[in-house]
Amino acid sequence: MSGFVFGEKPIEVAGGDGVHVYGADGTEYLDFGASYACTPVGHCHPAVVDAVQSQAGDLLYVQGSYPTETRTALYDRLAALGPGDCANVWLCNSGTEANEAALKFARHATGRETVVAAKRAFHGRTLGALAATWKSEYREGFAVPEHVEFVDFGDPGALREAVDDETAAVLLEPIQGEGGVHPAPTGYLQTAREVCDETGAALVLDEIQTGLGRTGSLWACQRAGVEPDALTVAKGLGSGLPVAATLVADWLAEDAGNHGSTFSGGPVPCAAALATLDVLEDEELAANAADVGQYLQSELVDLPVRDVRGEGLMVGVEVKRGATRALRGLALEHRVLALPAGRTVVRLLPPLTVTEHEADQVVDALEAVL
Numbered sequence: 539m540s541g542f543v544f545g546e547k548p549i550e551v552a553g554g555d556g557v558h559v560y561g562a563d564g565t566e567y568l569d570f571g572a573s574y575a576c577t578p579v580g581h582c583h584p585a586v587v588d589a590v591q592s593q594a595g596d597l598l599y600v601q602g603s604y605p606t607e608t609r610t611a612l613y614d615r616l617a618a619l620g621p622g623d624c625a626n627v628w629l630c631n632s633g634t635e636a637n638e639a640a641l642k643f644a645r646h647a648t649g650r651e652t653v654v655a656a657k658r659a660f661h662g663r664t665l666g667a668l669a670a671t672w673k674s675e676y677r678e679g680f681a682v683p684e685h686v687e688f689v690d691f692g693d694p695g696a697l698r699e700a701v702d703d704e705t706a707a708v709l710l711e712p713i714q715g716e717g718g719v720h721p722a723p724t725g726y727l728q729t730a731r732e733v734c735d736e737t738g739a740a741l742v743l744d745e746i747q748t749g750l751g752r753t754g755s756l757w758a759c760q761r762a763g764v765e766p767d768a769l770t771v772a773k774g775l776g777s778g779l780p781v782a783a784t785l786v787a788d789w790l791a792e793d794a795g796n797h798g799s800t801f802s803g804g805p806v807p808c809a810a811a812l813a814t815l816d817v818l819e820d821e822e823l824a825a826n827a828a829d830v831g832q833y834l835q836s837e838l839v840d841l842p843v844r845d846v847r848g849e850g851l852m853v854g855v856e857v858k859r860g861a862t863r864a865l866r867g868l869a870l871e872h873r874v875l876a877l878p879a880g881r882t883v884v885r886l887l888p889p890l891t892v893t894e895h896e897a898d899q900v901v902d903a904l905e906a907v908l
Contacts, residue, residue, distance in 0.1 A: 549869065554581025557889050557896055559875070567869070570888040570900050571877040575747050575852075578774035579817040580889040586777045586813040593809035602629070602802035609803040612811050616783055619815070621757050622765025626791035628784040629803035633746035633772035634662025636782040637709070639797060640768040641666050643786055644707035644740035646795040654700045654708045654739075656691035658717030661709060661744055670709050672717065692722060694729040705739040707768075712758035715747040718880045719847055719854025727764040740767040740790060746782075747852065750774050751818050751890055754828030754850035761849070777814045781807035823890035827851040834886070834897040841905050844882070853886040854879055857908060864907050872903035 550562040557580055559569050569581070579586065593608060600606060609629070617625040628639050645651060655661070655670040662668060669682040689696040691714060701708055708730050714720040727743075734741040743766040748758035750771065755761050757769065767790055772782030781804070786794075818824065831850040838846045838855055845856040857864050861878045868874040868884075879885040886900065 547869075549875075556580040556583075557892050565873060567873045567875050568896060568899060569875050570886045570892075571875045572774075572887050572889050573778065574773060574877065575752060575887040576773045576778045578750050578752065578890045579777055579814055579821070579823065580891045583777065583813075583817055585817050586810055589809040589813035590779070590806055593806050597805045599801075599804050599806070601800065602798075606803075606805050606808075608805045608808040608812065612803065612808045615812060615815055616771075616785060619756060620785040621759055621769060623787035624766065624769050624785035626786045626788065628786070628794075628797070629808070630782050630784070630799050631780040631801050631807075632662075632782050633744075633770065634664045634667040635799065636746070636770035636772050636784045637661045637667040637670070637742075637744060638664055639784040640740075640742045640770055640786070641670070641707060641709070642797055643768065643784070643790045643794050644742060647790045647792070648706045648738060648740065650704055650706035650739075651685040652705050653686045654697070654705055655686055655688055656710055656714070656717075657688050658691055658714050658720065659688075659709070659711060659744075660714075660716035661711075691717070691720060692726050694726055697726075697729055698733050701733040701737050701739055703737050705737055707740040707742050708734055709742045709744060711744045712748050712762065713753065713849060713852055715852070715885070716879060718856075718883045719852065719885055721847060721849055722762065727759065727762045731764050731766075734767070742766060742768040742770070744770050746770055746772045747887070748849075750814075751824030751827050752850050752852050752887070754831065755824055756818075758849065775814060776807045776810040779807040779810040781811050818890070821891070824850075826892075827890045830892055830894055830897055833894050834901070837897065837901045838904070841901070842908055848886075851886070851888055851890055851892065855884040855886065855904065856882050857884060858882075864904065867907035868900075868903055872906065874900055874903045876900075 552562040553560040613627045616627045661670045669686045689700045768786045827850040877885040
């Protein structure tokens with residue numbers, strides 16, 4: 539049945555290059571959604587394409603228990619980039635799998651079951667990650683596991699009250715994406731770190747949208763000065779190819795339990811990930827995200843909107859009459875693609891290669907639509 543999982547949009551995409559995608563009819567669109575932050579270095583970056591084609595010619599796949607040069611190189615690269623002590627790497631295919639692994643590792647290491655998560659959070663659609671996802675519309679009908687307690691995001695007092703010696707993990711996004719693009723208030727992640735230290739719980743930071751330079755540093759937690767016990771990364775890691783990772787500290791990695799995945803660290807996605815990380819570093823895209831993101835927000839605040847918030851190139855624009863109408867107008871009238879983040883927020887997650895000129899185009903289009 540066509541369209542069973544995804545409701546299809548009225549634009550058939552046939553190609554992509556940098557910050558643009560192209561419809562089957564040849565129409566050029568400025569992509570400020572980047573397929574939910576999956577193309578941080580732009581569509582079809584030559585270095586990523588070359589790496590994928592080269593690896594595909596040598597070895598398409600071998601199961602994860604057999605070492606390969608590409609997989610080992612990605613292990614080493616991510617271990618070196620992990621914040622704090624998060625130098626142990628588990629590779630998988632998607633963000634929800636990365637979060638599932640983090641929760642399993644935390645429960646196994648602590649011997650506890652309870653997870654504390656935030657209201658408005660989104661952590662994935664498999665049952666464990668879904669249990670820590672706030673919106674009931676995602677959970678209804680699936681009999682999700684229990685043992686998750688939700689607290690108000692950004693309320694340090696509520697967090698202190700909820701976390702105790704029965705808590706296995708505190709699972710948070712540094713900036714809530716699906717929940718409306720809400721950055722953690724100053725000091726909130728530090729409080730999370732403190733209460734986890736006091737109780738022996740694991741601090742797990744979901745950086746599936748915020749990671750890889752999007753907020754102006756490689757990891758958003760670095761901007762807050764907080765080192766987690768586990769960090770999850772996905773989406774843009776392989777420039778659109780399915781690869782994700784859970785980075786964990788030694789105490790979570792020791793005797794991590796019986797966890798596995800057939801497609802853990804496939805050679806081709808690993809090659810894409812290594813090339814993506816190279817481009818992010820070589821082209822200094824985190825710095826560009828900080829600069830262009832600041833410029834973009836400074837221009838957006840002059841529009842007739844309720845709020846503009848975010849960090850770097852993760853920006854939420856809260857509009858007055860609902861996001862659906864604005865997004866449709868942007869796409870069909872102005873050839874700009876963006877994303878919703880709830881009913882009233884337009885979410886902007888462009889490739890990190892975007893320029894101020896392209897940011898101006900989006901601001902002008904949004905102004906016209908509003």
